[in-house]
Amino acid sequence: MRSLSLSTRLTATFVVITAVCFILVGWLLYRAAEQRIYAQDETNLVLSARHLRRFVAELDSIADLKAHQDRMVVSVLGDPSNALRIVDASGQIIADHNPSGFPLEVQAAVPTGQRVLATMLSSWHDDRGLPIRGLSVMGQLRDGTHVTITVARSLADREALLRRYRRDMALRLLAGLIAAIVLSHLLVRRALRPLRSMATDAATIHAQSLHKRLTVGNAPAELHALSGALNDMLDRLEGGFARVWQFTVDLAHDLRTPIGNLRGTNEVALAHPRTSAEYQALLGSNIEECDRVSRTIESVLFLARADNPQFALQRTSLDVGTELERLAEYFEGLASEAGVNIQVQGRATVHADRDLFRRAVGNLLSNALRYTPTGDTITLRAEQTDAAVMIAVENPGDGIPAEHLEKLFDRFYRVDRSRNDSANSTGLGLSIVKSVMELHGGRVSAESQLQGMTRFTLWFPVRQAELH
Ligand SMILES: Nc1ncnc2c1ncn2[C@@H]1O[C@H](COP(=O)(O)OP(=O)(O)OP(=O)(O)O)[C@@H](O)[C@H]1O
Numbered sequence: 430m431r432s433l434s435l436s437t438r439l440t441a442t443f444v445v446i447t448a449v450c451f452i453l454v455g456w457l458l459y460r461a462a463e464q465r466i467y468a469q470d471e472t473n474l475v476l477s478a479r480h481l482r483r484f485v486a487e488l489d490s491i492a493d494l495k496a497h498q499d500r501m502v503v504s505v506l507g508d509p510s511n512a513l514r515i516v517d518a519s520g521q522i523i524a525d526h527n528p529s530g531f532p533l534e535v536q537a538a539v540p541t542g543q544r545v546l547a548t549m550l551s552s553w554h555d556d557r558g559l560p561i562r563g564l565s566v567m568g569q570l571r572d573g574t575h576v577t578i579t580v581a582r583s584l585a586d587r588e589a590l591l592r593r594y595r596r597d598m599a600l601r602l603l604a605g606l607i608a609a610i611v612l613s614h615l616l617v618r619r620a621l622r623p624l625r626s627m628a629t630d631a632a633t634i635h636a637q638s639l640h641k642r643l644t645v646g647n648a649p650a651e652l653h654a655l656s657g658a659l660n661d662m663l664d665r666l667e668g669g670f671a672r673v674w675q676f677t678v679d680l681a682h683d684l685r686t687p688i689g690n691l692r693g694t695n696e697v698a699l700a701h702p703r704t705s706a707e708y709q710a711l712l713g714s715n716i717e718e719c720d721r722v723s724r725t726i727e728s729v730l731f732l733a734r735a736d737n738p739q740f741a742l743q744r745t746s747l748d749v750g751t752e753l754e755r756l757a758e759y760f761e762g763l764a765s766e767a768g769v770n771i772q773v774q775g776r777a778t779v780h781a782d783r784d785l786f787r788r789a790v791g792n793l794l795s796n797a798l799r800y801t802p803t804g805d806t807i808t809l810r811a812e813q814t815d816a817a818v819m820i821a822v823e824n825p826g827d828g829i830p831a832e833h834l835e836k837l838f839d840r841f842y843r844v845d846r847s848r849n850d851s852a853n854s855t856g857l858g859l860s861i862v863k864s865v866m867e868l869h870g871g872r873v874s875a876e877s878q879l880q881g882m883t884r885f886t887l888w889f890p891v892r893q894a895e896l897h
């Protein structure tokens with residue numbers, strides 16, 4: 430089922446809230462009006478009963494009462510909804526006024542001495558079910574005769590009034606709700622306009638148009654934050670795409686060179702008959718080129734695997750001193766060939782993946798070997814602090830100009846391309862070091878002085894290591 434749009438949800442919420450408020454306020458007003466009307470009628474009935482009792486008390490006899498009955502009716506009850514009946518002790522009707530003709534029930538009469546109160550009123554209904562309120566009181570004439578006075582009021586007109594009031598309120602409520610639906614829909618649509626324009630902008634952004642950004646204009650602050658976050662995400666994606674594109678270009682270039690070399694040397698060799706020594710030399714150089722291609726491919730695969738968030742490290746506790754000694758030994762052959770010494774200093778323990786650790790330090794050492802002048806010494810130094818284990822690979826040499834230091838860890842970056850485009854260089858060694866350090870939650874840094882010392886430092890965070 431398609432979920433409801435935001436504007437429909439907001440409109441519905443607004444309308445429900447408005448309806449609840451309307452109904453609540455309308456109901457309270459209705460109740461207040463109803464109570465006021467009924468309270469007024471009750472007061473009138475009580476006052477009439479009191480007045481009639483006093484009036485009766487001033488009359489001498491039943492005959493006198495009969496003579497004054499018109500005065501009583503006219504002066505006390507001017508409303509056709511009111512009714513009055515006076516009966517004597519034997520139950521004979523002395524005065525009867527009931528223009529509406531509703532049934533009059535004689536109630537248990539309030540005794541002569543007792544004050545008449547609204548709580549003494551009774552209710553009953555006529556044959557149509559319409560309510561009637563009334564009460565009976567005892568009155569005493571001067572000659573001591575008792576009479577029962579009943580006053581009542583039909584509430585039929587009040588019911589009709591309240592019914593009209595309810596119907597008017599319902600119609601106004603309906604009109605109010607229709608207005609609320611229309612207005613809230615328009616307002617919500619207007620408020621969400623910037624969101625729609627963001628969606629339109631976003632729909633035009635593809636891999637080929639990643640430079641485009643979402644425009645915000647005078648949108649509300651919340652949308653500013655959202656579009657800001659989305660634009661930041663586009664910045665990162667654009668950077669990522671640019672790096673992938675650059676990587677592809679560099680990879681193609683790096684594979685084209687050795688394959689071009691292979692093809693060129695083979696073509697030249699095939700142009701004339703060669704001696705077997707020449708063929709041997711050719712095959713030797715072919716193997717070197719093939720090695721370079723396979724090293725590039727192996728490095729690219731490693732970097733791709735390391736980029737995967739699922740990459741699992743096999744961490745163990747490593748004695749850094751021992752590991753550095755082993756690496757120095759491993760590179761001993763190449764070092765003595767180049768007339769370079771390797772020395773190891775310091776001790777530390779690191780929680781890291783053994784193979785990756787060796788690969789990172791090995792890459793730094795192989796670089797150092799390539800750039801250390803004959804007779805000089807490479808230092809592998811380990812240092813342990815509370816926060817991190819640092820492993821530095823230092824070598825004297827020409828050094829690396831400062832403007833290159835930042836980019837050294839980019840894939841395929843070489844300071845001097847012409848010099849390094851040899852069979853030995855893929856330009857991926859330092860990017861592998863960087864990937865290894867990121868996998869360990871650490872980092873790598875480079876410092877270099879021209880005609881001085883070049884130092885690459887690996888930082889393994891201690892706390893991070895303990896957590897894993
Ligand atoms: N110790 C160093 N002294 C001077 N320059 C260095 C040193 N280490 C690295 N570089 C420079 O950094 C560049 C990048 O090194 P990186 O290890 O990534 O690639 P590479 O050594 O050229 O190739 P590979 O590591 O695959 O053999 C090198 O080409 C070199 O110019």
Ligand SMILES: [Mg+2]
Binds near residue numbers: 857
């Ligand atoms: Mg290298």
